Amino acid sequence: MTDGETQLIEAARQRLGPKAVVTDPREIEPWTTDWRGRVHGAAPAMLSPASTDEVVEIVRLAAELRVPLVPQGGNTGMAAGATPPADGSAILLSMRRMNRIRSLSAENRVAVAEAGVVLATLHDAAHEIGMRFPLTLGARGSCTIGGLTSTNAGGTQVLKFGTMRSLVAGVEAVLSDGSVHSGLSGLKKDNRGYSIDQLLIGAEGTLGVITAVALRLVPAVAARAVAWAAVESPERALDLLRFLEARTSAIEGFELVPEDSLALVLKHVPNTRAPLTGEHRWHILVESATADAQHDIGAELERLLGLALQQGIIGDAALASNEAQAEAFWKLRDSISEAERAEGQTLAHDISVPVADMPRFIVDASAEVERRFPGVIASGFGHLGDGNIHFHVRAGSHAAADWYSQEGEAITRFVDDLVTAAGGSISAEHGVGQLKRAEFARLAPPGRIHALRAIKQALDPLGIMNPGKLVP
Amino acid sequence: MTDGETQLIEAARQRLGPKAVVTDPREIEPWTTDWRGRVHGAAPAMLSPASTDEVVEIVRLAAELRVPLVPQGGNTGMAAGATPPADGSAILLSMRRMNRIRSLSAENRVAVAEAGVVLATLHDAAHEIGMRFPLTLGARGSCTIGGLTSTNAGGTQVLKFGTMRSLVAGVEAVLSDGSVHSGLSGLKKDNRGYSIDQLLIGAEGTLGVITAVALRLVPAVAARAVAWAAVESPERALDLLRFLEARTSAIEGFELVPEDSLALVLKHVPNTRAPLTGEHRWHILVESATADAQHDIGAELERLLGLALQQGIIGDAALASNEAQAEAFWKLRDSISEAERAEGQTLAHDISVPVADMPRFIVDASAEVERRFPGVIASGFGHLGDGNIHFHVRAGSHAAADWYSQEGEAITRFVDDLVTAAGGSISAEHGVGQLKRAEFARLAPPGRIHALRAIKQALDPLGIMNPGKLVP
Numbered sequence: 001m002t003d004g005e006t007q008l009i010e011a012a013r014q015r016l017g018p019k020a021v022v023t024d025p026r027e028i029e030p031w032t033t034d035w036r037g038r039v040h041g042a043a044p045a046m047l048s049p050a051s052t053d054e055v056v057e058i059v060r061l062a063a064e065l066r067v068p069l070v071p072q073g074g075n076t077g078m079a080a081g082a083t084p085p086a087d088g089s090a091i092l093l094s095m096r097r098m099n100r101i102r103s104l105s106a107e108n109r110v111a112v113a114e115a116g117v118v119l120a121t122l123h124d125a126a127h128e129i130g131m132r133f134p135l136t137l138g139a140r141g142s143c144t145i146g147g148l149t150s151t152n153a154g155g156t157q158v159l160k161f162g163t164m165r166s167l168v169a170g171v172e173a174v175l176s177d178g179s180v181h182s183g184l185s186g187l188k189k190d191n192r193g194y195s196i197d198q199l200l201i202g203a204e205g206t207l208g209v210i211t212a213v214a215l216r217l218v219p220a221v222a223a224r225a226v227a228w229a230a231v232e233s234p235e236r237a238l239d240l241l242r243f244l245e246a247r248t249s250a251i252e253g254f255e256l257v258p259e260d261s262l263a264l265v266l267k268h269v270p271n272t273r274a275p276l277t278g279e280h281r282w283h284i285l286v287e288s289a290t291a292d293a294q295h296d297i298g299a300e301l302e303r304l305l306g307l308a309l310q311q312g313i314i315g316d317a318a319l320a321s322n323e324a325q326a327e328a329f330w331k332l333r334d335s336i337s338e339a340e341r342a343e344g345q346t347l348a349h350d351i352s353v354p355v356a357d358m359p360r361f362i363v364d365a366s367a368e369v370e371r372r373f374p375g376v377i378a379s380g381f382g383h384l385g386d387g388n389i390h391f392h393v394r395a396g397s398h399a400a401a402d403w404y405s406q407e408g409e410a411i412t413r414f415v416d417d418l419v420t421a422a423g424g425s426i427s428a429e430h431g432v433g434q435l436k437r438a439e440f441a442r443l444a445p446p447g448r449i450h451a452l453r454a455i456k457q458a459l460d461p462l463g464i465m466n467p468g469k470l471v472p
Numbered sequence: 473m474t475d476g477e478t479q480l481i482e483a484a485r486q487r488l489g490p491k492a493v494v495t496d497p498r499e500i501e502p503w504t505t506d507w508r509g510r511v512h513g514a515a516p517a518m519l520s521p522a523s524t525d526e527v528v529e530i531v532r533l534a535a536e537l538r539v540p541l542v543p544q545g546g547n548t549g550m551a552a553g554a555t556p557p558a559d560g561s562a563i564l565l566s567m568r569r570m571n572r573i574r575s576l577s578a579e580n581r582v583a584v585a586e587a588g589v590v591l592a593t594l595h596d597a598a599h600e601i602g603m604r605f606p607l608t609l610g611a612r613g614s615c616t617i618g619g620l621t622s623t624n625a626g627g628t629q630v631l632k633f634g635t636m637r638s639l640v641a642g643v644e645a646v647l648s649d650g651s652v653h654s655g656l657s658g659l660k661k662d663n664r665g666y667s668i669d670q671l672l673i674g675a676e677g678t679l680g681v682i683t684a685v686a687l688r689l690v691p692a693v694a695a696r697a698v699a700w701a702a703v704e705s706p707e708r709a710l711d712l713l714r715f716l717e718a719r720t721s722a723i724e725g726f727e728l729v730p731e732d733s734l735a736l737v738l739k740h741v742p743n744t745r746a747p748l749t750g751e752h753r754w755h756i757l758v759e760s761a762t763a764d765a766q767h768d769i770g771a772e773l774e775r776l777l778g779l780a781l782q783q784g785i786i787g788d789a790a791l792a793s794n795e796a797q798a799e800a801f802w803k804l805r806d807s808i809s810e811a812e813r814a815e816g817q818t819l820a821h822d823i824s825v826p827v828a829d830m831p832r833f834i835v836d837a838s839a840e841v842e843r844r845f846p847g848v849i850a851s852g853f854g855h856l857g858d859g860n861i862h863f864h865v866r867a868g869s870h871a872a873a874d875w876y877s878q879e880g881e882a883i884t885r886f887v888d889d890l891v892t893a894a895g896g897s898i899s900a901e902h903g904v905g906q907l908k909r910a911e912f913a914r915l916a917p918p919g920r921i922h923a924l925r926a927i928k929q930a931l932d933p934l935g936i937m938n939p940g941k942l943v944p
Binding site for chain 1: 580626658670673714827828895897899916
């Protein structure tokens, strides 16, 4: 422990009280390893402020003593952006005690939630007033509003409502000098200079500590319809999306699932069964929803899928006949990563290309990866309508036990090169964190890296805000 | 002219050709005075690049020679943000020759327009492919995409589709070191670091020169309905908006007009008449629109206004029976500023407060201003649903001819104090430019000014990007 760390911990204990300071390694340990268990960090202490004022105190002390802070929410990040460095040179700043929903208004359609509010808690609170926060993802029971904002999270309902960047109405954050950026005014229009809110969204804690966020709400869902459809190719899948979107504005989810991924789910995940009979090469999970109780959303989706079947866009389709079946369809989609892990070693890539180019990319990139690395199985699944898929490469059945560590980097570089050549992003929704920093540095235009470094230096001249993350 | 300016002009002439360089003062003069004719600048030359490469050339030269540039589009700004300094110490950079629509896709719902494309031109081009760019404002025949983006413009259709910040899918810009930020990839999801796109939106050219913008399109309007309604108070007006929004998602425009403003329009603007008979204190112009030709939007609006009448929310209403009448209703709203000018001296303030607080603010602030400055007439009109009104203060009939110059500053300070006390913004949609810089500096929290200056210094260390604007 450095002198600075010792002093910061002592000062925090005195000013914020013993509850705000944890130094027992056993208590800290669950929070120093990343969500996927791949990156192991260390921290001499975890500070847990309960208010914005307490965050200000900690940041001021950290600046004075030159001790870096690593802000953390639910620790569910996919890029190790909230995992402290392994050498113990930074202090963990847990935001989980800041878990108040400060306000919630159906009239204004805004919720103000502190950084540590868990997403599922916000969902429930919005539901109680007849409203809805329309972003969701697998980790909803653990991930926090601060983390979601700091990583500009996406998820399965982005198609209609966008990522966090579209859903954040304002941000409150403590900047590196201890000043508070107060963006929670709830103004719908405000043109007083650069948007610090937008700069903090997706900054992964490297420019300041987000303490609270104003979030847009939409009317609660009155009814939803979920269907499973079979298509011949990713191209046909995109045709189906265009077909549906031209006829209704109710489509909220549109997930592509290759046959191969479905087969793994059916093999490894208990209580699952295929929604359609027969063999199909590609599948689509489609969800439509409405806030209007008069709108027969099920009938609409059934009619549109019937038309699509007549026109030869899809080969077959099944509408979930009740909520349990709808959940069962979603479970098939949500279990793909789990099934892949059960099958063997898997290398995940969260990538995007322009929507119109995605069908061809999936097919071509899979073939190129399988040709270049014989024996592997490559496939893409997920958010086709966002041009964002999870491009996974699995070890073949004859792969060595250390395939991942031996081959992983070369395969990832190959995939990232293909994505870059296609004008895409090597981080569509997971962020850069620690895990993608080297690839980001390798592939980004120099001007971009230069601009990012200049902004980082301007707003965090002492380098105390989540060092070693995002900015190469 | 400084040596640097002379060298820059000469070098630009050689490298970009004589067409790109104008030095005749008579040709430059229309572009050195702001839209409202209040701020008079000067520039020894106006450079008009025709491509991004030419902008790069100019910016590199300007950086080398330390000559500031003032980017300009249609010169329709309301805050003199594109007017050069009066001492001739900067060169005008006109973007009007960069007027190509690079691409336009109904399938991808994106248009890529160069900075100098006029808004009305984009409207027409989108319409031709069955799509629509859903932002519009009075200056649509002159204002450009680059200026709209640089000022995060709003307008009369923000309620449903948001300001430019929501409609921009990506920005291409030349940064102060001559590097090109290329954000036009059209990716719907991209989490590779801080959003330079969002930083450039609303930056008023102080961080770089926007050369092209990717813009979201929506399906073309199949039908619209326009109605005029009378309400007792701004509170009732907001009640009406909530009432409508709870029952339809088709409301796109919702403009508040005080009786006093309507009376001025009827008095001064030819060929206008009141939509309703009888005396009413406040009026609402409401527009709903649909992309679905099956949806009888007129019948829906008529039915909803009928219900609102029954429930006592409104006192009377008239649905425009055809497109000519719809245009006539909009003309009443759009002519308010013109009518005020015809009546006498007027002081304009573009302000916002939280939507729910706006009704009370309009009433209370008007009363306070009229009490503090006896004889003046204060009123608010405009985008009630955005919490953004144009709060205008008119000279009374006995005011001196120099009322504006004598009293204007004190009244504006008083209004800005009221707005700030209400947690609002002194620049809702017009930006800061030159005109609001002093008030911004006076009223913004010091931390905010510090952060803005740090970002400006980081991305424009030589201070060549539109100096003297926005950042105090």
